[in-house]
Amino acid sequence: MDRRQCIKAMAISGLSVSLLDKIKAQQSQPMILRSVPKTGELLPAIGLGSSANFSALARSEDFDSVRGVMNAFYSQGGLIFDTAPSYGASEEVSGRIANELGIQDDLFWATKLNVVPRGGSSANPADARQQVEESFARVNREMIDLIQVHNVSDIPTQLPILKEYKEEGRIRFVGNTTWSLDEYDDLENSIRNDELDFIGIDYAIDNRTSAETILPLAMDHGVAVLIYAPFGRTRLWRRVAGVDLPEWASEIGAETWAQFFLKFVISHPAVTAATPSTSRPANMVDNMGACFGDLPDTAMQRRMIEFVDSLPEA
Ligand SMILES: NC(=O)c1ccc[n+]([C@@H]2O[C@H](COP(=O)([O-])OP(=O)(O)OC[C@H]3O[C@@H](n4cnc5c(N)ncnc54)[C@H](OP(=O)(O)O)[C@@H]3O)[C@@H](O)[C@H]2O)c1
Numbered sequence: 001m002d003r004r005q006c007i008k009a010m011a012i013s014g015l016s017v018s019l020l021d022k023i024k025a026q027q028s029q030p031m032i033l034r035s036v037p038k039t040g041e042l043l044p045a046i047g048l049g050s051s052a053n054f055s056a057l058a059r060s061e062d063f064d065s066v067r068g069v070m071n072a073f074y075s076q077g078g079l080i081f082d083t084a085p086s087y088g089a090s091e092e093v094s095g096r097i098a099n100e101l102g103i104q105d106d107l108f109w110a111t112k113l114n115v116v117p118r119g120g121s122s123a124n125p126a127d128a129r130q131q132v133e134e135s136f137a138r139v140n141r142e143m144i145d146l147i148q149v150h151n152v153s154d155i156p157t158q159l160p161i162l163k164e165y166k167e168e169g170r171i172r173f174v175g176n177t178t179w180s181l182d183e184y185d186d187l188e189n190s191i192r193n194d195e196l197d198f199i200g201i202d203y204a205i206d207n208r209t210s211a212e213t214i215l216p217l218a219m220d221h222g223v224a225v226l227i228y229a230p231f232g233r234t235r236l237w238r239r240v241a242g243v244d245l246p247e248w249a250s251e252i253g254a255e256t257w258a259q260f261f262l263k264f265v266i267s268h269p270a271v272t273a274a275t276p277s278t279s280r281p282a283n284m285v286d287n288m289g290a291c292f293g294d295l296p297d298t299a300m301q302r303r304m305i306e307f308v309d310s311l312p313e314a
Contacts, residue, residue, distance in 0.1 A: 015285075020075075027076065032266065036173070038224070043079055045266040046275075046276070047078065047079065048078055049083075054069065056088075058092075063093065065281075066097055069284050072284035080226070082200070085112065086150065098139075111148075113135075123158050146173040148162075148177045159194060173197035179202035179229055197224060203265055206235065207229075227265050227271055239313060243311060255289065263290050
């Protein structure tokens with residue numbers, strides 16, 4: 001946390017003393033940063049996602065809890081915030097709270113574009129431009145760091161619109177996302193042909209298909225990678241319910257299952273950052289803990305996979 005963040009964090013802190021102590025202890029170690037291949041800028045390897053429980057929280061109008069999560073994230077030096085117009089109230093509520101906290105210009109805002117109607121295959125360009133403008137209004141910034149085509153939908157229409165915004169200097173980076181195996185081919189084609197800056201893709205210790213093709217391809221093409229669903233939403237939590245974290249997890253500084261799963265994911269050399277979502281400040285502090293200290297080497301990664309693979313699927 002730099003001085004400016006520290007002052008803001010203290011000023012806006014609604015975090016309990018025990019969480020603040022935990023944050024301080026974590027920050028005694030170096031933060032894990034990754035560079036964006038196209039620019040070389042450094043970003044923390046753990047971000048914050050905003051679908052799943054986070055969007056339920058935003059929808060429930062429990063603004064204190066949303067503020068608590070965003071505060072816990074920012075107080076620890078977190079920067080990448082991943083959202084989408086389709087995540088219910090997430091984009092609007094997080095934009096408003098970031099503005100209230102005065103941190104909106106510090107965050108690396110990543111949102112998405114998709115106006116293809118459900119069951120349809122094509123996007124109306126005017127609707128696409130309107131959705132992008134709505135994102136700017138919600139975030140209340142002149143520039144958004146990253147907008148990606150959501151779920152590789154109508155790339156030929158939507159990606160060029162994002163590239164126009166990029167040329168105008170209103171978006172810094174463009175990309176495509178998916179978390180469905182049946183869309184991997186489209187994402188691969190786009191990485192090869194569309195000069196993307198970023199992609200967003202699912203990857204987790206029990207869901208490693210993207211490491212076979214997409215992640216190496218992204219690395220070859222100098223494309224930054226955000227990892228989505230690093231816990232498989234509830235899948236990994238069900239799998240380790242009642243299972244003790246192995247003692248050897250301490251060798252990479254993983255004190256919890258969340259840190260074990262996240263350190264595995266961000267140890268892949270193609271990964272720029274993982275963006276787990278949470279609705280709880282304590283879990284946010286836990287997740288950011290994976291952004292400090294050591295990462296597993298190849299032998300340790302193998303050991304981690306073997307351990308999780310040996311557990312029955314939930
Ligand atoms: N196609 C796409 O573009 C796409 C697809 C999927 C995801 N995404 C992005 O990636 C983000 C992450 O994926 P996701 O939200 O689907 O799933 P996820 O991050 O894998 O899992 C979220 C779940 O993990 C729990 N959790 C978080 N931290 C925890 C901790 N420390 N200890 C215990 N439980 C914890 C959360 O519950 P609590 O709230 O109780 O913490 C929530 O149920 C999304 O929010 C979204 O921004 C994008």
